Amino acid sequence: MKQTSKRPSRKRRVWLRKILQVFFFALIALNVINHTLVKNGGGWDFLPSASLHAICPFGGVETLYQLLTSGAILQKVRTSSVVLLDLIFILAVLFGPVFCGWICPLGSIQEWYGKIGRNWLGPKRYNHFIPPKLDNVLRYMRYGVLAWVLYATAVSVKLVFQEYDPFFALFHFWTGEASVTALLMLFSILLMSLLVERPWCKYACPFGAFLGLTNLFRIFTIQRNPESCKPGHACSTLCPMNIPVSQKTVVRDHQCITCLECTSEACCPVNDTVVFAAGRVK
């Protein structure tokens, strides 16, 4: 009976995900700091010093039009962006948008801020403020953002999104290169994260929209066994993206970020009921 307690809690952790989030956040932050120092004549030789554009796979998406039509890459975007995009896309076809749930520093920092909100409001109130009908509509807004970014970039042949990009602002707020708009976006997102988990990912992230499409055909999926499922709904309550996992047998929601927090390995109290698998598991 304890296992079907009404108040869901995260007693178990997908611990490696937490470690990778910190690792990639630190790696990117140190790299960008070193890049700034090298530009100013200093820096540490033992650290990488690439520009943020060089290690941002979304640059690969932004330059897709130019790459396909002229074989060229946009200003500031590097070959490494396209290489990283390829690798992350292959991972997404296999496992879904793991970049969002395991790597993206902007996603991670929203999650960390979200912990404050979750502790403050409790797991049943936190992340459940927006009415479901409105929420369902707002979630498609990010495809509009993606379409605008692709169109505006193709027309202007520049990284127009940089002026609004909270990811760029997160790693350049001290250099003066981030625009005021981008800084305001970042500040708003962190503030909203206290009430809603990953607001940028859910409603506005164009790269999340791009990778989210792979949820429709990914090979490994989250699967729920209805026969052994107990009516605790912990999986639905604790899903950061508010996906009603307890109402599905296979999760193919375009918003899933493969965080695996809904699985029996994490919050589901019944073993082998919510699993991450390829093919149909019985």
Place this chain on the structure above:
Amino acid sequence: MKLNSTTVGIIILLVVFGGIAGSVSMNWWSTEGGGGKQRAQGGDGKEEAHSLLTVHGVVNSFDTMGINIATDDGQVQYVQLGNSRYNQSIGFAPAVGGGVTVVMFPGDQGLYSAISVTVDSTGLTYTFRSETGQPLWSGGSGKGN
């Protein structure tokens, strides 16, 4: 076939970190694709000295990051200004269609970066970088883009 989170995490780490490490070793993070130009670097990883160019042209468009000019010899050139807040702070706002003289150098990825821009109509010169390429909005002695 089931996978646990540890296996998924190890695969992610190997693939993504491998991609980053591979890009470093292949120098892909400092090169353009499609046979583009490689960033000029010295042995210590710092950019080499730039040769300065002076061009005159008409402003096609202007945004906070750069200006697009049609030069007198018929070329269209986008010139990076650099830091948008700095540009605003010095009051740089050239009129579209107005004549300008730009002193610049081939900077990051072969793009031109402005040292200074002189607006014909007012005669005012706006300086963005030192002649060695050091951005005026940042300290230190390095050469920025």
